[in-house]
Amino acid sequence: MHDPIWDTPERLALRESTRRFTEREVVPNIAAWEEAGALPLSLHRTAADAGLLGVGFPEHVGGAGGTAVDTWVIAEEMIQAGGSSGLLAGLFTHGIGLPHLITAGDPRQIDRVARPVLAGDAIVSLAITEPEAGSDVAGITTRAVREGDEYVVTGAKMFITSATRADFITTAVRTGDAGAGGISLLVIDADSPGLEVSAPLKKMGWLCSDTGELRFDQVRVPAGNLIGAENSGFLQIMQQFAAERLSLAVQAYATAQRCLDLTIRYAKERQTFGRPIATRQVVRHRIAEMARQVDVARTYTRAVAERWQAGDDVIKEIAMAKNTAVFACDRVVDDAVQLHGGMGYMRESEVERHYRDARILGIGGGTNEIMTEVVSRLLLA
Template sequence: MTTAQAERSTREDRAVLREAAAEFTRREIAPSIQEWEDAGALPRELHRKAAQAGLLGVGFTEAVGGSGGDPLDTIAVQEGMFAEGASSGLMSALFTHGIAVPHIAAHGSDELKERWVAPTLAGELIGSLGITEPGGGSDVGALRTTAVRDGDSYVINGAKTFITSGTRADFVTTAVRTGGPGSGGISLVVVPTDTPGFRVDRRLAKMGWHCSDTAELSYTDVRVPVSNLVGEENVGFLYIAEQFVAERLALAVHGYGIAERSLRLTAEFCRERQTFGEPLIKRQSVRHTLVEMRRQVEAARAQAHAVANLYVDVGVTPETIAQVCLAKETACQTATYVCDRAVQLHGGTGYMHGTEVERHYRDARLLPIGGGASEVLADLAATLLGYAS
């Protein structure tokens, strides 16, 4: 097989994967998403159905229970789902394993992989990632939750906040301080949520991402085996940083994904909506707005795909980290603009609760905050690109 044939085959495989994800969304998500939005959480059964459809394991090796694939395959799944109306909040909740288990899959013991990763990819367990702390924000290196060694156990004390899927999780991959101050003293430890001393203090109400349950957690003398340590002690910050590229790339796809869906819905609405005796789309200003929405979507998608290819080719490098910061920001700005214009062109209808563009408008606001605030990532990019001095 020539290189061209191999590339064509890969593109065709991704097209099939994208359509499978789209069909799953039409069948299993679209009919119920407003119900889940109003309930504030997804049903556990949806995780099992997504696993059975072959979606949860994409991007994870078969050795840990996944179905293989690279970041471009995971993007194909995301794009297919967003195209059919999956919200950013739904995707964050259904694919929370994308931030909860990669560190275990990459660095954990065989026991941890078997106990936590494989069942999660099978849709049997739900995991969360516990990093952010009250008052801590994006400063991971300043976290204060401690894990003190006591024989064959760690005793954990502290608190976490803004934890995605925190009210439903069976385990939390928790960032703790096992060493001295700064990033060099951080480790990752798997904490089962049925461990005595672990508590969901409260479910957090949010502006958007309504069907993604978010929690504030507390750890009071939580005792877990030392064998729950992910990889090496005091190397957790590195493990977290390794996965930031994938997380930020996923959020970039969230950005242009909900923007593209909002554009499609808006173009359809403008063709159907009659104003002053003719379709709204007959207005030049409306057509120009749709064109600008389209331009931004395509630019954001192209940039994200370029970064994904770079990530596949060279892995996590300073250049990859810088470029994904740029791609995320482009996609965030795209989502902000396009979802705002979508609501505007829908008029009063777009402002109504339960209208899909209203949901995307609210969800878009979190994207410049999640996965590293835009201001933090701009500073990081400035350093990596040589602009800091």
């Protein structure tokens, strides 16, 4: 059944082009990229040439136009054509690294950072999380002290997506007093003297998405690299969290749908005791339950996303959508591995990759527990 907003003629064409791109460029190479621990920059250029990398960003800054829904259509189709949420994290890191800068609208920053990133010639990452501050964004301690026409940055960041490949890093720093009101955003060149980037961290999943630690030791950053007004960083970060959380919810239900599709195919082909396992009630009922959870997660997340796109205040509902989709994904990927049996435990099985990759979705962008706290506070305010 087609959704009138998510399956317009233009978005059906976008789905088709995304599927062709994924089947041609991603599926034959993703296992090798996971072994390498990162994506090649050439993939970014290829995605830009295919008209996918800049979707969701205005044409006047070098993007391809479209809305957040178009980016989620790409995410759905890329996963369902054989990609993964880890692939999306590495290829579309600019989805979290650029919006603050583009919203601020400084033409020099847009020309120097946004245009080459959206052309696939450079990579930008977002650095917020610290060793002692994850979900507590207001607690960050990386300090930026103004000295003339520069900021001097000292501190550390961890779990930073695409950090080891980044050319630019949108970085949350403390320019004022303690708390949310003292945070600013700076775009920092990755080759700045005093900035140390770790080797890629070894993770459970998202293996083709490199993750690193950053250490800033008296890193001098031009004052012109300040994104927006000084001490407005917390608000800028919070304004972008809604889109990030919805994106993770979309990735969760898309991953669940892909695992459901793979499991249905496998259940029809795999035979035990002379007949396909799809003929056995215990298997059929588990698949039916998988389908129910996928459908509920997709339907609710899309409904919330449409309200958010229309400008409604849906912070509570976004938190509920993320948890709904994540919980469904956790259950479905687990069932998919179980129904694939021993093959589901093998690296050559696609459901094994999704099982590993899905685990981060309930942590990134606000943990399940933080989402529940957001809901409870707004319900009981």
